[in-house]
Amino acid sequence: MNEVTTFSATVSATIRDGILVVTIDNAPVNATSADVRSGLEKALAHADAAPGIRGVVITGAGKTFIGGADIREFGKPAIEPILPVVIEKIEASSKPVVAALNGAALGGGLELALACHYRIASPSAQVGLPEVKLGIVPGAGGTQRLPRLIGVPAAIELIASGRIAKAKEALSLCILDELAETDLVDAAIEAARRLTGASPRKTGELTAAPADPTEIDKASGKILAKARGQKAPAEAVRLVASSHRPLAAGLADERATFLTLRDSREAAALRHIFFAEREASKVAGLEGIDARPVVTIGICGLGLMGSGIAVAALGAGYTVIGLDQSLEAAQKGRQRIIGLLERNLASGRLDQAGFEAQATRLSVTVTDADLAPCDLVIEAVFDDLTVKIDLFRRLDKVVRPETILATNTSYLNPDEIAAATAHPERVLGLHFFSPAHVMRLLEVVRCKETALDVLATGLAVAKRLRKLPVVTGVTEGFIGNRIFSAYRREAEYLLEDGALPHEIDAALEDYGFPMGLFAVYDMAGLEIAWARRKRQAAIRDPSERYVEIADRLCEAGRLGQKSGRGWYAYPDGKRTIDPEVTAIIEAERAKRSIAARSFSQDEIQKRLLNAMAAEGEALLAEGIAARASDIDLVMINGYGFPAYKGGPMFAKS
């Protein structure tokens, strides 16, 4: 058994065939924390001083090589040695240093590997510089070394997008030198021995050929357009595009840029979201509670939502049994689902074998009894309480006692649905967002009676569906639609008070929303909200301010884009300010004797953000939302709130 040398709590090494094999073991993702950096520095010094050591291999314990710098250290005083110093020592080593990527090499992890003299990876490894997703740029040489290896255009695309590349692509890009078909560390030791005595391959000594502006624009154009309003991607492009400079100058510029961005509000917001996403599935009281096994999912109602949910479930490996109310509807639903699978096949998201496997796991029926094998049944039938209650009572008779029943309702009360069944403890809400096979957000609705293991199962299914689950209590509209309603109400107050739809939409788009509220309304259609307002008219609180402008539009047949007119006119499909709408708004103001005034974009943004945050505070006070960051996740992932602003609760703080 080779003797183990410990250099720090998280860095140890053994010597094999004259090669020092250094292992980073810093759960959960081998982030380059201060202890890791210190251990690596000592290991390098040890190798340098030991005549019997001819080379070094650096690898990670567990399933990750290095998940990046330790994000939790950001915003705290730097602890020496800083990562760039460790990386420079690797590159300057007189003995060959080989990176053995046993898993993901991301951010600082890839930057460390780029400074090694050879990079070998397991076929399952992934590489990337995702720093822009945290509002920063690579700060340990990535913007300077990567283009020296793969060229400026390819480096711009990877760094400005922050995307992750699989091992095969990384090899083809020359980020990696070799894929280990056998034991990774054995192959890395062999590589280190081959490099012993040869002149070291120092990435930093390569020269990045200058790229011409057209190449730079081609590599960055779409990425920067999509990242509208964010600083980091543009800074990444600038740093990579100027990587033909001497290395020292490029590294200095990169570090200064990294530090500026790291301390920005945008980076703080994106770090907030990074950790919020991981917090959201941690529900108090579920520790040690096992989820029930789910293999077969029933989906009742194969319309817009049900078909999307079916595609998501098939893609996650579940068997799906779809039920609709007639053979025609069931067949139509099946066709809709197969059509979506065929789109995935055509786009390359699915290969032929995958398509056939998923299609084989789908069956549709009109017979309740065919749902007997289901471990979970999700209903997505008409949003009518009687229909849903009747369905759940029918399901009670055919599924097993441990089968979980979930409702996808947007606005009905899941507690009322649960109360109508024989086993309310097995009922919860799974509120998908449309299109259900695309949108990550999934509100997991905890009903009054929902059992803990049922809730745990909902979260486990959400994770397997690659959704972002956020637990909510029962209230009308749950977290997202309740805040959206408050935000819409405030926007309509602003209309009565003097603003116009295009001014409000411009203020929202200036803030970072991809599309303003009224433009979204026209796209979704005004009739659903109108029908709900008419249903609620009888129970509306007369003391509450109610704006009738939207009712006037609907009464005039202005139901949105599909009717050619809504909050805007759409001559030849182009959204256009419509004086008729302005006249309707002015008439409503006159009815209320409101003296209209103009509003600045800042005033509009503040009023709408305050309305969202106030409703969020109410949701927290009522115990509907467990934490403010959950509310931020819902508004970012379900309603277009710009992630780099952190969400309404973060923005308010």
Ligand SMILES: CCCCCCCCCCCCC[C@H](O)CC(=O)SCCNC(=O)CCNC(=O)[C@H](O)C(C)(C)COP(=O)(O)OP(=O)(O)OC[C@H]1O[C@@H](n2cnc3c(N)ncnc32)[C@H](O)[C@@H]1OP(=O)(O)O
């Ligand atoms: C005078 C001197 C002044 C100072 C000078 C300073 C000079 C400049 C120094 C520059 C140093 C920076 C260098 C570098 O360019 C910057 C970076 O590397 S930023 C980080 C980049 N990496 C990432 O963005 C990857 C983030 N992580 C992931 O994508 C995933 O976690 C994963 C690695 C793919 C693993 O995925 P999963 O297996 O699903 O695991 P989870 O995502 O659930 O995470 C598990 C657990 O780990 C926590 N975690 C993950 N990554 C990090 C991280 N990088 N830092 C800290 N913690 C991390 C995550 O929050 C989970 O925690 P838990 O919920 O379990 O508590």
Ligand SMILES: NC(=O)c1ccc[n+]([C@@H]2O[C@H](COP(=O)([O-])OP(=O)(O)OC[C@H]3O[C@@H](n4cnc5c(N)ncnc54)[C@H](O)[C@@H]3O)[C@@H](O)[C@H]2O)c1
């Ligand atoms: N549309 C959205 O954006 C959205 C978003 C989230 C949640 N939801 C909720 O999802 C549910 C379905 O919405 P949708 O937009 O998919 O509706 P839809 O009209 O597109 O589909 C409903 C489907 O249910 C079927 N159906 C109706 N009654 C049935 C019954 N008794 N048994 C079996 N099948 C029956 C219909 O034939 C139809 O195929 C609603 O509760 C809605 O609130 C909708």
